[in-house]
Amino acid sequence: MIEIKDVTKTYSPGTDVAFQALKGVSFTIKDGEFVAIMGPSGSGKSTLMHIMGALDTPSSGLYILDGKDVSTLSDDELAEIRKDKIGFVFQSFNLLPRTTVLRNVMLPLVYAGIDERSREDRAKKALTAAGMNETHFGHRSNELSGGQIQRVAIARALVNDPTLILADEPTGNLDTRTGEIVLGTFQKLNEEQGRTVVLITHEQDVAEHATRIIHIRDGAIQSDSTSHTKRKARTDI
Amino acid sequence: MRTVDLFEETYTALTANKVRTGLTMLGIIIGIASVIAMTAIGAGAQNSVQASIQSIGSNLVLVMPGAQKGPGYQVSAGRGSARTLTREDATALASGVSTAQEVAPDLSGRYQITAKGTNTNTTVDGVTAAYPDVRNVQIDTGSFISDANDKDIAKVAVLGPTAMQDLFGTDADPTQVIGQNIRIKGYEFTVIGVTKAKGGSGFGSQDDMVFIPLSTAERYFAGADYVTTISIQAVNAQSMTQLQNDVTDLLLQRHNISDPTQADFTVLNQADIVATASSVTNTFTLLLAAVAGISLVVGGIGIMNMMLTTVTERTREIGLRKAIGAKKRDINLQFLVEAIVLTFIGGAVGVGIGWLIAFGLSSLGILQAQVSMSSVLLAFGVSAAIGIVFGYYPARRASELNPIEALRYE
Known part of the structure; x- marks a missing residue:
């Protein structure tokens, strides 16, 4: 369960150029939800993602993740939270270059101090869940296609069994077809494994793959609606 | 993060750009090799001077007219x-x-x-x-x-x-x-x-x-x-x-x-002559070691330079590592160990080359150069210390990177 309560974020507070990116945002995300956070650039959705991803703390307000208040933690405590509870998928993939698929997925477990054997087992399981074929496990990340790279990144987000998978414009660098495949992967994880997925995007048709869409504009929530016409990712193309 | 993983990361990082790693190491290799060779030559020179003084006889007092x-x-x-x-x-x-x-x-x-x-x-x-x-x-x-x-x-x-x-x-x-x-x-x-x-x-x-x-x-x-x-x-x-x-x-x-x-005469004690000659060769050895030491410091700066470049180059990677749960300490250690391993390997190769130079000089009959255990230990200690000193700043810089900015870094 994720609870955001009156969260504000001000950059460079106390200076002349102080900028309030979030002006009191509140919402709750239940376990197993697939939420899209939508908004144009400059709307504050990235700031919200950073706070939800425990990369940053809010200037005021509460952020409760899994019953734990994350809003006032230190850098190292935030790192702990990210390690245990958050899985990131980035627009620019951010896989380690010249490193095999398997090792890339195992990286979060390295920091979690898990031993080598179960690391590999868990990485393989996550890769299978993300729809990767076993023949690619030994490939280096620069030998894969864009869609495959993003699925490896999803597997990496999955591997530490997080409370929340946070995807920041995951289809932004992909063409429509591979983007559909990636979105289909998120839907599958959400429906079959009950994963909580938060998708940040500025594209309406991407957002429509989620069950709930939160619109943000100028640092405040504009609308929060459950999508009744959830768009099924086309896996056939 | 476990130690095994730390060294595996280091290995991957250092082998990723072998030419650069090799060239950076070269600075340390030359520094350490010259320290070893120079002190060996110094010790050899001292021994040869003492031997030639001893060759006129042992425990001598010479009386000369004045x-x-x-x-x-x-x-x-x-x-x-x-x-x-x-x-x-x-x-x-x-x-x-x-x-x-x-x-x-x-x-x-x-x-x-x-x-x-x-x-x-x-x-x-x-x-x-x-x-x-x-x-x-x-x-x-x-x-x-x-x-x-x-x-x-x-x-x-x-x-x-x-x-x-x-x-x-x-x-x-x-x-x-x-x-x-x-x-x-x-x-x-x-x-x-x-x-x-x-x-x-x-x-x-x-x-x-x-x-x-x-x-x-x-x-x-x-x-x-x-x-x-x-x-x-x-x-x-x-x-x-x-x-x-x-x-x-x-x-x-x-x-x-x-x-x-x-x-109307002068009494010379052989021990005095030996002591004088020793102090001359000691000064000489010190001079050689100082010159070699300078090259070691230059090598250390080379390491720092490379590590800073690496940190900049790998900013996004550092951001990712932080995003998936690496703590400051993990990142700090990773880069510090990288620098230390670099200097340590460089130090080991340098000791080998320094020893070879000393051995070559001895076997060519130019000088009976003597590699002392203390100079080897000193060189190793110094190279490890250089790794820590010159790796500290880049590692700290890497660990202090803000994950959000690091991930955005182009």
């Missing part, structure tokens, strides 16, 4: 030619100083020597039978000057190997040379022996010499009863200072000089 310092003006012909030491002084020292094991007076001069159409100009040393023991001279063929030779004022000569070669050709056989005649300043002498080569060059070659009886030298060449050096061997190394004092006292008394500063 100009008489009396009232009024005198014509001085220089210290070397002063005639203030006599054979009687030597005899008195032998009987009057208990710490003296043996006393060997000698009278040396440079004269023209001829033999069967060849000629040379070398040191002719009038010596007594005690000389070989005191001055560490060994006879190769024939015999040395005996007491009987000295008593008889015999015109016999013992040749040093270099002098022999100069007179009888480089391939002359010492056994064939015995019994031949040579002419020193026109006087005919019979060769009765050839000494062994001593090598060393410190204070003039000990091999380019001709020995004749002291009495003969006095009679034919000096025309007077004086000596140029009295070499006294101490009973042991501990009694050297005592011996030096005893000798000084006795000679002052014999020469009727009450003020030691007015002494």
Whole structure:
């Protein structure tokens, strides 16, 4: 369960150029939800993602993740939270270059101090869940296609069994077809494994793959609606 | 993060750009190798200087004549030619100083020597039978000057190997040379022996010499009863200072000089010579090591430069690592270990190369360079320290990166 309560974020507070990116945002995300956070650039959705991803703390307000208040933690405590509870998928993939698929997925477990054997087992399981074929496990990340790279990144987000998978414009660098495949992967994880997925995007048709869409504009929530016409990712193309 | 993983990360990072890693390491390799080689050369030089000083004999006190310092003006012909030491002084020292094991007076001069159409100009040393023991001279063929030779004022000569070669050709056989005649300043002498080569060059070659009886030298060449050096061997190394004092006292008394500063002779202690030479070579070694140390620091800066470049290059990777749960400490350690491993491997290779240089110099016969264990340990310690010092700043910079900004970094 994720609870955001009156969260504000001000950059460079106390200076002349102080900028309030979030002006009191509140919402709750239940376990197993697939939420899209939508908004144009400059709307504050990235700031919200950073706070939800425990990369940053809010200037005021509460952020409760899994019953734990994350809003006032230190850098190292935030790192702990990210390690245990958050899985990131980035627009620019951010896989380690010249490193095999398997090792890339195992990286979060390295920091979690898990031993080598179960690391590999868990990485393989996550890769299978993300729809990767076993023949690619030994490939280096620069030998894969864009869609495959993003699925490896999803597997990496999955591997530490997080409370929340946070995807920041995951289809932004992909063409429509591979983007559909990636979105289909998120839907599958959400429906079959009950994963909580938060998708940040500025594209309406991407957002429509989620069950709930939160619109943000100028640092405040504009609308929060459950999508009744959830768009099924086309896996056939 | 576990240690095994840390080293695996380091390995991956260092092998990712092998050329750069190699070049960066080169700085440390050159630094460490030169420290090792330079200190080895220094130690070798010190040993060789000491050995050549020891080759003139061991536990020696040398008495040289000095100009008489009396009232009024005198014509001085220089210290070397002063005639203030006599054979009687030597005899008195032998009987009057208990710490003296043996006393060997000698009278040396440079004269023209001829033999069967060849000629040379070398040191002719009038010596007594005690000389070989005191001055560490060994006879190769024939015999040395005996007491009987000295008593008889015999015109016999013992040749040093270099002098022999100069007179009888480089391939002359010492056994064939015995019994031949040579002419020193026109006087005919019979060769009765050839000494062994001593090598060393410190204070003039000990091999380019001709020995004749002291009495003969006095009679034919000096025309007077004086000596140029009295070499006294101490009973042991501990009694050297005592011996030096005893000798000084006795000679002052014999020469009727009450003020030691007015002494007409100089007493040299071999230990002093060794100490002086050692301090010279020590300074020399220090200079070499300092130069090598500078290259080590330059190498360290090279490491820092590379690590800073790496941190900048891998900013996004650092951001990702932080996003998936790496703590400051993890990132810090990763880059620090990378720098330390880099210097450590560089240090190990440097020690190897430094040792090879020392070994090469030794086996080529240029110098008996000696690699000391302490210099190896020092080099290792220094290279590890350089890794820590010069890796600290880049590692800290990496660990302090803000994950959000690092992920956005282009």
